[in-house]
Amino acid sequence: MITAVHDGAPVGMACQSFTSLSLEPAYISFAPALTSxxxxxxxxAGTFVVNVLAADQQDVCRAMGRSGGDKFxxxxxxxxxxxxxxxAGSIAWIEADVDHILPGGDHEIVIGRVSELELPRDAAPLLFYKGAYAGISG
Incomplete structure (x- = not known):
């Protein structure tokens, strides 16, 4: 989940593609749709947090992924x-500043410069694959 504060109110969206881009300097990337x-x-807002959800947070993902209404x-x-x-309950929080925005077809490619990273919880991540929530087996 990508979250920020805009005009004094929290905003958030489910993110389809997110990746670590660079360790030095610390950059991450995600690709929001142009229709978002x-x-x-x-x-x-210029700053945001990537919230890596845990496998038991499907309800949070559904709330943040819906259109309209108060997602929070x-x-x-x-x-x-x-x-x-x-x-709350996320397995990682990555705070970042928007550094670059590049065209990417029907998406934009956002490069964020990481300012803070915290891993508050040790749990399996929430995954979404082929239209359904999935887990990691191992």
Whole structure:
């Protein structure tokens, strides 16, 4: 989940593709669709948090992935150092600043410069594959 604060209110969106880009300097990347109504507000904020959800947080993913309404109504969160929402129960919080935005077909490629990283919980990540939630077996 990508979260930010825009005009004093929390905003968030489910992210389809996210990756670590560079260790030195620390960069991450994600690719929001051009049709996203939330991405322009996150872009305007200039800072964001990537919340890596745990396998038991499907309800949070559903809440943040829906269109319209108050996505944060039933989601427990606290502000990160950069002010963006850190979603409770996440296995990682990555705070970043928007550094570059590149064209990517029907998406934009966002490169964020990492400012903070915290791993508050040791749990399996939530995955979404072929239209369904999935886990990692091993």
């Amino acid at each position: 109504t939330t991405w322009p507000r996150i872009r305007a 109504a039933d989601v427990d969160w606290a502000p990160a150092r950069n002010g963006a929402p850190r979603l």
